[in-house]
Amino acid sequence: MDTPVIELIDFQSTDGHVRILSSAFKILRTFHGHESGSITHIKQIEGTSLLVTISEDLSTEPVLKVWALDKPDKKTGGPKCLSSLAISNNRKQFPISAFAALGNLSQLAVGFANGSVTVIRGDLINDRGAKQRTVFESEEPITGVEFRDGPTTTLYLATTGRILTLTISGRGQGQPAKNLEDHGCGVGCMTVDNDSGDIVVARDDAIYFYAVNGRGPSYAYEGPKQLVRMFGDLVALVTPPKNESASKPSVLRRFVGGGTGTLYQSSSLALLDTDLKYVAHTETIVSQVRTVFAEWGDLFLLTLDGKLFRYHEKTLNQKLEILYQRDLYVMAINFAQKAGVDAAQRNLILRKYGDYLYKKGDYDTAMQQYLKAIDNTEPSQVIRKFLDTQRINNLIEYLEELHEHDKATVDHTTLLLNCYAKLKDTEKLETFIKSGTNFDLETAIAMCRQGGYYDQAVVLSKKHGEHDRVVDILIEDSKKYDEALDYIWRRDPDVAYPNLMRYGRVLLEHCQDQTTQLFVDYYTGKFHPKKDVPIAPTQAPVGGAVSAVQNLASFIPLPYRQATPLLSPAVMENQQFAFSSDEATAAAEAETPIEYTIPKSRTAFSSFVDHPEQFIVFLEACLKEGNIDQKEKSELHTTLFEIYLDIASNKIGREKSDWEAKAKSLIDGKEIFMDASNVLLLSHLSNFQDGTVLVREQQGLRFDIFRSYASVGDTASAIKALRRYGPEEPQLYSAALAYFTSSPKILEEAGSELDAVLKKIDEDGLMAPLQVIQTLSTNAVATMGMVKKYLSDTIERERKEISNNRRLIESYRTETDAKRKEMHELGTTSTTFQTRRCSACGGSLDLPTVHFLCKHSFHQRCLNQVGDAEVECPKCAPTNNNIRAFRKAQEDSADRHEMFQDALQRSRDKFGTVSEFFGRGVMTAPTVE
Numbered sequence: 001m002d003t004p005v006i007e008l009i010d011f012q013s014t015d016g017h018v019r020i021l022s023s024a025f026k027i028l029r030t031f032h033g034h035e036s037g038s039i040t041h042i043k044q045i046e047g048t049s050l051l052v053t054i055s056e057d058l059s060t061e062p063v064l065k066v067w068a069l070d071k072p073d074k075k076t077g078g079p080k081c082l083s084s085l086a087i088s089n090n091r092k093q094f095p096i097s098a099f100a101a102l103g104n105l106s107q108l109a110v111g112f113a114n115g116s117v118t119v120i121r122g123d124l125i126n127d128r129g130a131k132q133r134t135v136f137e138s139e140e141p142i143t144g145v146e147f148r149d150g151p152t153t154t155l156y157l158a159t160t161g162r163i164l165t166l167t168i169s170g171r172g173q174g175q176p177a178k179n180l181e182d183h184g185c186g187v188g189c190m191t192v193d194n195d196s197g198d199i200v201v202a203r204d205d206a207i208y209f210y211a212v213n214g215r216g217p218s219y220a221y222e223g224p225k226q227l228v229r230m231f232g233d234l235v236a237l238v239t240p241p242k243n244e245s246a247s248k249p250s251v252l253r254r255f256v257g258g259g260t261g262t263l264y265q266s267s268s269l270a271l272l273d274t275d276l277k278y279v280a281h282t283e284t285i286v287s288q289v290r291t292v293f294a295e296w297g298d299l300f301l302l303t304l305d306g307k308l309f310r311y312h313e314k315t316l317n318q319k320l321e322i323l324y325q326r327d328l329y330v331m332a333i334n335f336a337q338k339a340g341v342d343a344a345q346r347n348l349i350l351r352k353y354g355d356y357l358y359k360k361g362d363y364d365t366a367m368q369q370y371l372k373a374i375d376n377t378e379p380s381q382v383i384r385k386f387l388d389t390q391r392i393n394n395l396i397e398y399l400e401e402l403h404e405h406d407k408a409t410v411d412h413t414t415l416l417l418n419c420y421a422k423l424k425d426t427e428k429l430e431t432f433i434k435s436g437t438n439f440d441l442e443t444a445i446a447m448c449r450q451g452g453y454y455d456q457a458v459v460l461s462k463k464h465g466e467h468d469r470v471v472d473i474l475i476e477d478s479k480k481y482d483e484a485l486d487y488i489w490r491r492d493p494d495v496a497y498p499n500l501m502r503y504g505r506v507l508l509e510h511c512q513d514q515t516t517q518l519f520v521d522y523y524t525g526k527f528h529p530k531k532d533v534p535i536a537p538t539q540a541p542v543g544g545a546v547s548a549v550q551n552l553a554s555f556i557p558l559p560y561r562q563a564t565p566l567l568s569p570a571v572m573e574n575q576q577f578a579f580s581s582d583e584a585t586a587a588a589e590a591e592t593p594i595e596y597t598i599p600k601s602r603t604a605f606s607s608f609v610d611h612p613e614q615f616i617v618f619l620e621a622c623l624k625e626g627n628i629d630q631k632e633k634s635e636l637h638t639t640l641f642e643i644y645l646d647i648a649s650n651k652i653g654r655e656k657s658d659w660e661a662k663a664k665s666l667i668d669g670k671e672i673f674m675d676a677s678n679v680l681l682l683s684h685l686s687n688f689q690d691g692t693v694l695v696r697e698q699q700g701l702r703f704d705i706f707r708s709y710a711s712v713g714d715t716a717s718a719i720k721a722l723r724r725y726g727p728e729e730p731q732l733y734s735a736a737l738a739y740f741t742s743s744p745k746i747l748e749e750a751g752s753e754l755d756a757v758l759k760k761i762d763e764d765g766l767m768a769p770l771q772v773i774q775t776l777s778t779n780a781v782a783t784m785g786m787v788k789k790y791l792s793d794t795i796e797r798e799r800k801e802i803s804n805n806r807r808l809i810e811s812y813r814t815e816t817d818a819k820r821k822e823m824h825e826l827g828t829t830s831t832t833f834q835t836r837r838c839s840a841c842g843g844s845l846d847l848p849t850v851h852f853l854c855k856h857s858f859h860q861r862c863l864n865q866v867g868d869a870e871v872e873c874p875k876c877a878p879t880n881n882n883i884r885a886f887r888k889a890q891e892d893s894a895d896r897h898e899m900f901q902d903a904l905q906r907s908r909d910k911f912g913t914v915s916e917f918f919g920r921g922v923m924t925a926p927t928v929e
Contacts, residue, residue: 016037020069023296034055082125090134096110099145101147107153107169109147117157143188144158144190154167155168158189159184160184191229205222221272226240234272234273237269266284266287298310319335320349332352347377348376350373353369364394383399421451454473457473458473470484481511493596497522519604523604523622524621601622601632612647734761737757741779835855854873
C-alpha cells in the first residue's frame with residue numbers, strides 16, 4: 001500500500017525527523033531519519049513505497065538515504081533504511097540547490113550552488129553500491145535539474161544564465177553538455193511535465209517548454225516568477241511581491257529567493273492552461289510562498305508563516321457553467337474538446353453557443369454551431385427559430401445537413417423542397433437530387449411534381465429506379481410522349497410491359513407508328529431493350545437546306561412520325577412501319593431478343609381502340625408468328641376479320657372491295673380458325689354476304705345459303721347457288737320451286753329456270769305431282785300454261801307405269817297359281833320315277849336306290865347317309881339353302897326397324913321402299929307359337 005507523503009521542498013526538518021501525514025493532515029508516523037543536519041530535500045518515488053531524504057550540514061558532505069516505508073526496521077521500529085551515502089561535491093561545501101531522481105532510482109542528479117552537478121548511479125534499493133561523478137561544472141549556480149527518460153536518458157540543467165542538456169546514458173553519453181538557450185531561470189522555476197516529458201521553465205516574460213531537440217512553444221505571461229509546478233494540464237505559477245522584485249537584483253533573486261523581511265508581503269498564485277491559453281485561477285496570498293506541491297488530486301500551497309492552502313479542481317460541469325455565465329462559449333467548446341467529453345455534451349455546448357449567437361442576431365454563425373450539433377439537437381427547435389425570422393437560406397443549409405446525416409423526416413424533405421421552390425433555385429434543387437442525400441423519395445418526387453419541376457422529378461425517379469413513376473411523370477405531367485416511349489423501350493420486359501399496358505392508348509394517340517412497333521416486338525417475342533450505340537457521322541453535301549435538316553436527324557434519339565389517315569390495303573402492304581436508319585442503329589436491332597413470357601395478344605386489344613390502322617398492323621404481325629395456340633389464333637382471326645369488315649363498311653367502290661377481299665381471305669381456305677357462328681354474326685352485322693356463303697358452304701349448310709339469298713330477294717345469286725349445290729342437295733329444287741313462284745317479279749327474274757327446276761324434279765322424282773300442284777297453288781303467280789307440259793308428261797308416265805305394274809302383277813299371280821298347283825299335286829298324287837341313271841355318279845341305278853320328289857335319283861351309297869339323319873337331294877340342296885337363308889334374313893330384318901327408317905330416309909321413292917319392306921315382313925305382326 002502506498003503511503004501518501006507530503007512533499008515539502010525547502011521545508012527544513014531541523015531535528016532530522018520525518019513525519020508522515022494523512023489527507024486529513026494528521027501525523028500517522030514519525031521516525032528519526034538523520035542524526036545530524038537538517039532534512040532539506042525529501043521525495044517519494046511515485047507508485048512505490050520508497051522515500052528519498054537528503055540532510056545537509058555545511059560542515060560535512062550531504063547525506064542521502066533511501067527508505068522502504070513498507071518494511072519496518074526490527075531495531076528502531078521505523079521504516080527500513082535501504083541505503084545511505086554521502087553526496088560528493090569535490091569537498092566543496094555548498095548547499096544543494098536542485099535534486100532529481102529517476103523512477104527506479106538507478107540514477108539521481110544533485111545540483112549545487114557552486115555550479116556543479118553530481119550524478120549518482122547504482123542499485124540504491126538493494127544497497128549494492130553506487131558511483132558518483134561530477135558531470136557538469138559551471139561558474140553559475142545550478143537552479144534546476146530534471147531527467148527525461150527514454151531510449152537515451154537526458155539530464156536538463158538550469159543555471160541562472162543558461163539551459164543545457166546532458167546525455168548521461170545511451171547514445172551520446174560522455175559528450176559535453178549541449179547549450180539549449182542562453183537564458184536561465186531562478187531556483188524553483190524549472191519542473192517537468194510528466195504527461196509529455198517536456199521541461200517547463202518559468203521566466204519573467206513567459207513560460208517555455210523544452211523538448212529533446214530544443215525549445216518548444218512558449219506562452220507569454222509577464223511578471224517575475226518564484227515557483228513553477230505542473231498540476232495536471234495546468235501550470236501553477238507563484239509570483240513574488242512586487243516591491244521585492246523591484247528592490248533586489250534579478251540574478252541574486254533568482255537564486256536566494258525572498259528574505260525574512262518580506263514575510264508579510266503578499267504573493268500571487270496563477271493557474272494557467274497553456275493549451276487553451278487561458279488563466280484558470282488567480283489569487284493573492286497575503287504572505288510569502290514557501291512551496292507548491294500536488295497530492296491526493298489537489299494542489300497545496302505552503303506559506304512562510306506556516307499556512308497551507310488547498311486547491312481542489314472544479315468538476316467539468318462546474319467549469320462549463322462558469323464559462324456559460326460569462327458567455328465564453330468558444331473557450332467552453334475548446335475546454336470540452338480537450339477534456340474528451342462525449343458527443344452529446346459537446347453538442348450541448350455548441351447548441352448553447354448557437355442560441356447565444358442567435359440572440360445577438362449573428363444568424364450565420366449561429367447556424368454553423370447548430371450544424372455542428374446536429375446529431376444531438378431536436379431539429380424542430382432550430383427550424384422554428386429560422387422560420388420565424390424568415391432566414392430561408394440558413395434554413396435550407398440546416399435542412400440539407402439533416403438529409404446528409406440521415407435525420408430528415410418526410411416533413412423536413414417537404415420543407416426543403418418548398419424552400420427551393422420559393423427561392424426558385426432550380427440549380428440547388430438539381431444538386432440536392434443528384435447529391436445522393438438521404439431523403440424520403442415519395443415526398444421529394446411529389447413536391448417536385450406539385451412545384452412544376454418535372455425534369456427534376458424524372459431525374460430523381462430514374463436515379464432510384466422508379467421506372468413506373470418516370471413514365472407517369474413524362475406522360476401525365478411533362479406530356480413528353482416520345483421520351484416516355486423511348487424510356488419504356490429501354491427497360492427490361494418485366495418493367496416495359498406494365499407501362500405499355502397502362503399508357504398504350506395514350507402513346508398510340510401521339511406516337512402511333514413507334515408505339516405500334518413496340519407492341520409488335522413485344523407480343524411477337526422480338527423485344528429487347530434499346531441501347532445507344534455510336535453512329536458513324538456522315539458528311540452532308542455543301543449547300544441545300546433539306547440535306548442539312550436530314551443530317552440533324554442523327555442527333556435525335558427517337559424521331560417520331562405523325563399519325564396518318566386510314567389507307568387502303570394495297571397501300572398498307574407497301575407501307576413499312578419502321579424507323580429511320582439512324583434510329584435503327586440506335587436501337588441495336590441486330591441484338592438477339594431476350595427471353596421473357598409473351599403475353600396473350602388479347603391483352604393489348606383495348607389499347608388500340610380508335611386506332612384501327614395500327615391495330616391491323618399489330619394483328620397481322622401476331623398472326624405471322626407460328627408459336628401461338630389455336631385459341632389465340634382464333635381470337636386474332638376473329639378480331640382482324642371484324643376490323644376488316646368495319647373499315648369496309650365505311651368505304652365505297654374499289655376500297656370497299658379491297659377490304660372485303662382481305663376479310664374473305666381469312667375464311668376462304670381449307671382451314672378456318674374462327675368459329676362459324678362468329679363469322680356468320682359478323683358477316684350479317686356488316687352485310688357481308690360472301691362471308692356468310694363461305695362459312696355455310698364449308699359447314700355444309702348449302703340449304704341455308706340458298707335460303708339467305710331467297711330471304712333478301714337476290715334471285716341471280718339464288719339461281720347460282722341452285723346450280724352449284726343442287727346436285728348435292730336435291731331438296732334445293734323444291735325450295736327453288738316455291739321461291740320462283742313466290743312473286744311475279746321473282747318469277748320474271750327466274751325466266752326459264754322454272755322449267756329447268758320442274759324438269760329436274762320430274763326426272764329425279766323429288767316431288768310428287770300432287771306436291772308440285774300444292775306448292776304452285778299457294779299463290780296465284782304460276783299459271784296452268786307454265787306447268788302444262790310438266791303435268792302432261794307426268795300423267796303419261798304414270799299411265800305407262802300403271803300399265804306395266806298391272807302386267808307384272810298378272811304374271812306374278814299366274815306364277816303363284818302354278819306353284820300352288822304343283823305343291824298340291826305333290827302332296828296328294830303319286831309320282832312315277834323313270835330315271836335310269838344315278839344323278840351323282842351317272843351309273844345305272846341298282847338297288848338300293850333313293851328317289852326324290854324333285855325327280856333326282858341316287859344310289860344309296862352315293863348319298864353318304866349317316867345313321868337315321870334326314871337325307872336331302874344333293875342337287876337341290878344349294879338352292880334350298882339359299883332360299884332358307886333369304887327367308888331367315890327377312891325374318892331377322894323384320895325386327896331391325898332402324899334399317900327401314902334409314903332406307904326410307906335415303907330413298908327417293910318412299911312408297912316403293914315401304915312396299916319392299918312390307919314384302920319382307922317388317923310390318924307383319926309377330927305370331928304366337
